[in-house]
Amino acid sequence: MQPNFTRRDVLRGSVAFAATVMTRTPLAALGFPEPEAGSTPVPFVTPQIKSPNRPMVHWDTLTDWQTDNASVYVVSHYNKPDLAADDWRLNVAGFVERPATFTLADLKQRPRKELLATLECGGNGASPTFLGAAANVRWTGTPLAPLLKECGLKKRGLEVAFFGADQKQEKVREQEFEMRFSRSLALGDALRDDVLLCWEMNGQPLPREHGFPLRLVVPGWYGIAWVKWLTRxxxxxxxxxxxxxGREYVTIRGEDVGGQTLWRETSVSFMNVKSVVARVLKLKDGTLRVSGAAWSDGTPIQTVELKLDDGPWQPVKLDTTRQSKYSWTFWWFDWKGAPVGEHTLVSRATDADGRVQPAPDDPAIKLKKTYWEANQQWSRKIRI
Amino acid sequence: MQPNFTRRDVLRGSVAFAATVMTRTPLAALGFPEPEAGSTPVPFVTPQIKSPNRPMVHWDTLTDWQTDNASVYVVSHYNKPDLAADDWRLNVAGFVERPATFTLADLKQRPRKELLATLECGGNGASPTFLGAAANVRWTGTPLAPLLKECGLKKRGLEVAFFGADQKQEKVREQEFEMRFSRSLALGDALRDDVLLCWEMNGQPLPREHGFPLRLVVPGWYGIAWVKWLTRxxxxxxxxxxxxxGREYVTIRGEDVGGQTLWRETSVSFMNVKSVVARVLKLKDGTLRVSGAAWSDGTPIQTVELKLDDGPWQPVKLDTTRQSKYSWTFWWFDWKGAPVGEHTLVSRATDADGRVQPAPDDPAIKLKKTYWEANQQWSRKIRI
Known part of the structure; x- marks a missing residue:
């Protein structure tokens, strides 16, 4: 398991500051190759938009493989309940032989499991103002599957529905309902051994805005499935x-089928293969070190390639020592002899099943008419 | 297999006329016990509303276990394409190793399977004007599962989506799309051996309004899943x-959970256990013969009970000789010595899993805020 290098000052600090910290913690240990002393950041022509009130990953200062809790994006659709751990209960009901109620202490006595997994908002990348809603976090909890099996799954079971304590008055079919946030997983997905009932993020109790005291962790799936404030x-x-x-987080995508566009509406579920150019450093010898991250639904990242201006796709180096099934993979590329001027950098990832991160003009993206699942290649410009 | 007694005049005829036909076809052979000669129909105080332009089952004249094609309700949400059998093709695509195209002749050369199954509209019973949108039909086609398996199911497959040729301009999220009607089944449901690709109803080619040349038959599921004009x-x-x-055929149902109403929206899928009082005949000796039908999702009907006015629930006789897994079951009850006046008759069915057809004031019905899946007990009044 990854050591807990999650100090915010490391993440947010300048390269110079980071270099100081590096005397204690080599950058290499954090996932990126060690920049030489004296390297300088190369700014992007259009920097990532940052809002002081909105936690985000800031790609251009990212050094840590793991994201500290304060930098993890927050998207909540209903209220943000302030739950007391002592009063909180988890009810398991429905098509089970033995409905059960668990306290937080009950859950913590169960087998403990930790895993690193990238959490990404289904809307991340949909617009230039929303590009940092992804985070790589060490999650701790207990696997869901044995708990469900202990409750005795009845044969009629088809899905597992998860209800948060967060609720909102919703108008549906001209009637008002106090609706609780809910999502479901097909039984087979819910019974995967890495789906966790989680009470810790990076070794700390779950912060309120991330679902204290318990949230679902569905590694490889977009965040909408990771139900917070879970109580039922x-x-x-x-x-x-x-x-x-059924209505939100539904992707509308077209495909040319026999000369006609066939439109499909599908639920946002597992993460599509994606990579980003995170940052560029100019090393002492003038080399541009381009680095970034790539992730998927858990299918191994096979390759990440980088295109410099109008050049060919070139393979980058993957930080294989740090690959973890559901976590992003860091990568880097050393560009020597980059001419003075403006340059366009774009990366694309391919997973072991051969799925390729699409170009923005790929029909898979052009015919996607909603903002979710925006995994198109993300082009960035630098001026040197 | 059921003989093809589907003459409309039998179904629609008066009891007197039916009695004439019965000299050739005993009523018992049609599912109902033989009424004595000279029996007379007892009208309902509020008769089932019939529209000459809308095919329906007319419960009060129903004698045949099987429903003739002309009496099968028609609900279509988009247009009703007029497809030519010769041009028609079925494409199998998506997460299969070997995408394939089938002509109608290709399908007809595959193993032929017939089954009797009750088709019911998800909205049947929601209002007094919509009470005959159910039918019991002999369907002929070929099982879907072997065809899918021959195409080579890839391991990522989760669902099987069915697209009709029927389409409509739909506004979704402020954009216009030419949408084709589509529904899906979880892979496990789609692979059931009784899910058919069907080209015949009651021994006749599928009528246009029922999806010529091919529709999906999903026994035990409400009609919305039985995709018509299937082409993909x-x-x-x-x-x-x-x-x-995701948006229509979604049932909103509440349940009291710890003193709070927990609302759930779920997809209309398999049929809920249901029974109806169909008709009442007065026999020569004054006995009232109450008869009706009961059906479910394929789970055997365990009992049907009848309540006469404020009396206790009394078991009725089930026509066990005619029970077929996905077909309705006919039942009857002989009421002797019914006093002159108005009487209320209500039936309830219970399936072998112990699910009971709910009363209208059962929370399962009271807290159902949409019209689909209206399986509440249906009270009918007669005056004698």
Whole structure:
């Protein structure tokens, strides 16, 4: 497991400051190759937009493989309940032989599991103002599957529905309902051994805005599935179609089928293969060190390639020592002899199943008419 | 297999006329016990509303276990394409190793399977004007599962989506799309051996309004899943959330959970256990013969009970000789010595899993805020 190098000052600091910290913690240990002393950051022509009130990953100062809690994006659709750990209960109900209620202490006595997994908002990358809603976090909790099995799954079970304590008055079909946030997973997805009931982020109790005291962790899936403030789990014999299943987080995508566009609406679920150019450093000898991250739904990242201006796609180096199934992979490329002027850098990732991160003009992106699942290649410009 | 007694005049005829036909076809052979000669129909105080332009089952004249094609309800959400069998093709695509195209002749050369199954509209019973949108039909086609398996299911497959040729301009998220009707089934449901690609109803080619040349038959599921004018099947690695999955045919139902109403929105899928009082005949000796039908998702009907006015629930006789897994079951009850006046008759069915057809004031019905899946007990009044 990754040591807990999550100090905010490391993440947010300048390269110079980071270099100071590096005397104690080599950058290499944090996932990036060690920049030489005296290297300087190369700014982007259009920097990532940062809002002081909105936690985000800031790609251009990112040095740590793991994201500290304060930099993890927060997206919540209903209220943000302030739950007391002592009063909190988790109910397991529905198509189980033995419905059960768990306290937080009950859960903490169960087998403990930690994993590093990238959490990404389904809307991340949809616009230039929303490019840092991804984070790589060490999650701690207990696996869901054995708990469900202990409750005795009935044969009619088709889905597992997760209800948060967060709620909102919603108008549905001209009627008002006090709706609780809910999402579901197909039974097979819910029973994966890496789906966790999680109470810690990076070794700290879950912060309130991340779902204290318990959230679902669904590695490889977009954040909408990672239900926060979890208080109820129901095994259902039919499909849940709550607002955030059936109406929101639904991707509309077209495809040319026999000369006609066939439109499909599908639920945002597992993460599409994606990479980003995070930052560029100019080393002492003038080499431009381009680095970034790539991630997927857990399918191994096979290659990341980088295109410099109108050049060919060139393979980059993957930080294989740090690859972890559901975590992003850091990568870097040393560009020697870059001419003075403006340059365009764009990366693309390919996973072991052969799925390639699409170009913005790929039909898979051009015919996507909603903002979710925006995994198109993200072009960035520098001036040197 | 059921003989093809589907003459409309039998179904629609008066009891007197039916009695004439019965000299050739005993009523018992049609599912109902033989009424004595001279029996007379007892009208309902509020008769089922019939529209000459809208095919429906007319419960009060129903004698045939099987429903003739002309009496099968028609609900279509988009247009009703007029397809030519020769031009028609079925494409199988998506997460399969070997995408394939089938002509109608290709399909007809595959193993032929017939089954009797009750088709019911998800909205049947929601209002007094919409009470006959159910039918019991002999369907003929070929099982879907072997065809899908021959195309080579890839391991990422989660759902099977079915696209009709019927389409409509739809506004979704402020954009216009030419959408094709589509529904999906979880892979496990799609691979059931009784899910058919069907080209015949009651021994006749599928009528246009029922999806000529091919529709999906999903025994035990409400009609919305039985996609008509089927031309494309796609194995998907994610969930389809088309209009008729995610936004329409979504039941909103509340349940009291710890003193709070927990609302759930779920997709209309398999049929809920249901029974109806269909008709009442007065026999020569004054006995009232109450008969009706009961059906479910394929789970055996365990009992049907009848409540006469304020009396206790009394078991009725089930026509066990005619029970077929996905077909309705006919039942009857002989009421002797019914006093003159107005009487209320209500039936309830219970399936072998112990699910009971709920009373209208059961929370399962009271807290159902949409019209689909209206399986509440249906009270009918007679005056004698």
């Amino acid at each position: 789990i129901e095994v259902l014999d039919r499909r849940l179609m709550s607002k955030y299943m | 099947i796609e194995v998907l690695d994610r969930r389809l959330m088309s209009k008729y999955m």
